[in-house]
Amino acid sequence: MLTTIKTRFKNLKEIWTYGDGQPTEMTLAMINVFLTPLALCLELKQCGIFEVFLVLSGLHQLWCISKGELSCRLRGAFFTFSAYFGTLIMYMGSIGLPTPTHWGWVVLVIASLSSLLRIKKEQLYRL
């Protein structure tokens, strides 16, 4: 039983590290285009330059994924990670993370960072 759990955990780790990250990148990009600006506008009453940056970063990443170029995807993933990190800072600097639902922004920061690392790893191994 313990061996099975260890094997399953190892499989999950390998999929997380080496699995195809493009659907995740697309999801993260679409959240930045639609959900994040809306959340900031409604919850923090912030509707300005940062929201434009969020939408542009999401659209840029979708463009890079469709293009298929690794260097472009890496750049797009970096901007997406910056956008989520900035969003987290916005929340921490205003209302904080009062409910477990708000901790989802931390999860999105971690997901975008791991997506970025996955692409970088792919780039390094291709070299």
Place this chain on the structure above:
Amino acid sequence: MTNLEQLFVMLGGVAGSTALWKFFETRLKIRTEQKQKMMDSSDSSLYRDDMKARIEKMSLDLEEANDKILALIEEVSILKTENKFLKREIERLKEK
């Protein structure tokens, strides 16, 4: 939050994420290099590299041997022709 404050937060977010990314990127590069070094110095890679070197050497030796065989065949043909003419000459001289 005013637009200026938003701009600062955005710049702070980009700067902070850049610093964080640089840290993780460097760590990833170092780990990849270490893994590569381990793979290069592992027993199976050494055996494979040794086999490659031996195959290369044997290919070169085979080519050399083939060239030598061709040269020998040429020499043998020349000697055969010489021998034929010399025998004819001997016969001619005997008849005289």
